[in-house]
Amino acid sequence: MLEKAIQSWYDKYGQEVKDLAKRLWELSETALEEYESCKLTAKFMEKHGFKVETFNCADSTKPHNTVVATWGSGHPVIGFIGEYDGLPGLGQEVKPYPSPKKGNGQGCGHNLMAPSCGSAAIALKYAMEKEGLQGTIKFFACPAEETVEGKMHMARDGVFDGLDCCMAWHPKYCNLEVRENIQNSLTNMKVEFFGKSAHAASVPFDGRSALDACELMNVGVNYLREHVDPTTRMHYSYISAGEKPNIVPKYAALHYFLRTKDLKYGYEVLERVKKIAQGAALMTETECKITVNVMASGCIQISEFNDFFYEAMKKVPPLTYTEEEMAFATEIFKNVNGREPREGEEVIPTGIKKPTGNHVNAPVSTDAGYLTRLTPTSRLHGWGWVYGTPGHSWGIVSACGHEIGFKAAVHAGMALAQCGFDIAKDPSVIKVWRKNLDEQLAKEGGNIKPIFPERKG
Ligand SMILES: [Zn+2]
Known part of the structure; x- marks a missing residue:
């Protein structure tokens, strides 16, 4: 009672x-x-x-x-x-x-x-x-x-x-x-890419697209999915994806959640995702900045x-x-x-x-x-x-x-x-x-x- x-x-x-x-x-x-x-x-x-x-x-x-x-x-x-x-x-x-x-x-x-x-x-x-x-x-x-x-x-x-x-x-x-x-533990992070703007029709070759970098990063992460522990969840959204189609975006940013079975594995997955971001920056000749907002156990x-x-x-x-x-x-x-x-x-x-x-x-x-x-x-x-x-x-x-x-x-x-x-x-x-x-x-x-x-x- x-x-x-x-x-x-x-x-x-x-x-x-x-x-x-x-x-x-x-x-x-x-x-x-x-x-x-x-x-x-x-x-x-x-x-x-x-x-x-x-x-x-x-x-x-x-x-x-x-x-x-x-x-x-x-x-x-x-x-x-x-x-x-x-x-x-x-x-x-x-x-x-x-x-x-x-x-x-x-x-x-x-x-x-x-x-x-x-x-x-x-x-x-x-x-x-x-x-x-x-x-x-x-x-x-x-x-x-x-x-x-x-x-x-x-x-x-x-x-x-x-x-x-x-x-x-x-x-x-x-x-x-x-x-x-x-x-799951959760890594909440922001990934920013910095490129160079240019007229998207007349001189696109002078531009370096930060949006391209975001897209390549997401492709990379989607390929990573198969090679992480199946309990892992990785989701993203766009924080910024450029202004207008006729401007090569000099800035674009992604919001990522990486969820893993524990924090130890979370740090491992974070390192792998960071490499993908760096790879995307390398491919597009942009700069990348990663900010981990929170990493929860x-x-x-x-x-x-x-x-x-x-x-x-x-x-x-x-x-x-x-x-x-x-x-x-x-x-x-x-x-x-x-x-x-x-x-x-x-x-x-x-x-x-x-x-x-x-x-x-x-x-x-x-x-x-x-x-x-x-x-x-x-x-x-x-x-x-x-x-x-x-x-x-x-x-x-x-x-x-x-x-x-x-x-x-x-x-x-x-x-x-x-x-x-x-x-x-x-x-x-x-x-x-x-x-x-x-x-x-x-x-x-x-x-x-x-x-x-x-x-x-
Ligand atoms: Zn609730």
Whole structure:
């Protein structure tokens, strides 16, 4: 059963958690611009007795976008991380069908994360006070997950230092479970070519095309695909591709994402891609400049922590929806999947799933990768989305602005708070997790340094 104090905190303040989720949904501020979201979240934590610090993790001259809220003293130091960034152009009314509105939208449901994980920290504080348990609780509201950088900025500045363990939750169209995959590491880079402009009809022979260099580089990378580990993903877009067809472009630039199974292999692939860029420059007699914006690590899984978290999840009371809420969800389901739900099919998954212990590679990446290498970390996902809804789409924006998402945030918060409480009662469990982490890092040859984003201003 859920710890009584945690339950009674959520009974009393659950509505406040939902209200915050609704406000963050309305704001839907995008990556690094979560100024109002930051203020609201900080106020929520402060009101409930946390010492709160806010700052801009990426650019100190702009308003604050990051919250660090702390309570208690000494060990264990238990961390919770939440997010709040929305996605550009995904504005949508809370309707069970596509009903776009101007502006940004919570296409990944991050508006539920800061309220869920922040409230878990508060409910845990309340329970620890009641039981007279020792320890420190830290909640981090992290900006810019969508651009895979917020936590990298924070880690660069040592914001996560000193944690004994860390937890998180992300909504998803599945039962609540530990996110057990090993997400790819990611190199986010810019490749610029500098050539010489000329009239493209009368004197093309006097020009040296930077655009040609980009195209040759992409051809080269496309040939490289066959000769890298199959878990590798390489994608690019053009940042600049010249101005007009009648001018030989003197400048052109590419934006590259290289995703690899780990950071060690990431450095290897980066070197090979650099050679291709240099080859393209050589062929076109242009100059090339490569800037790595961020190089994010993949994740480490701690099986013992994941299993421990599952035990806490089991104590959470069932997540239920009213008939009216179910009707709304079913309408989304039909519009998203193009069919009626089948007999016994769950329209909104509300169950929990046991960890498998199988840590498979996933091609996607996260800015939390490095954090999982700093401290034992276990992250949940599940609940809050209608089954079959594609990520970053209207159906998620809609569900996350509705009770479907709000209730999920409250219930996931209970799981996080309960896990924190179980840790606080017996902090010796952390030793096993830390040992596991250290062993995995040693096997890789230490904690390979990622490339942190530069701090501007
Ligand atoms: Zn997300």
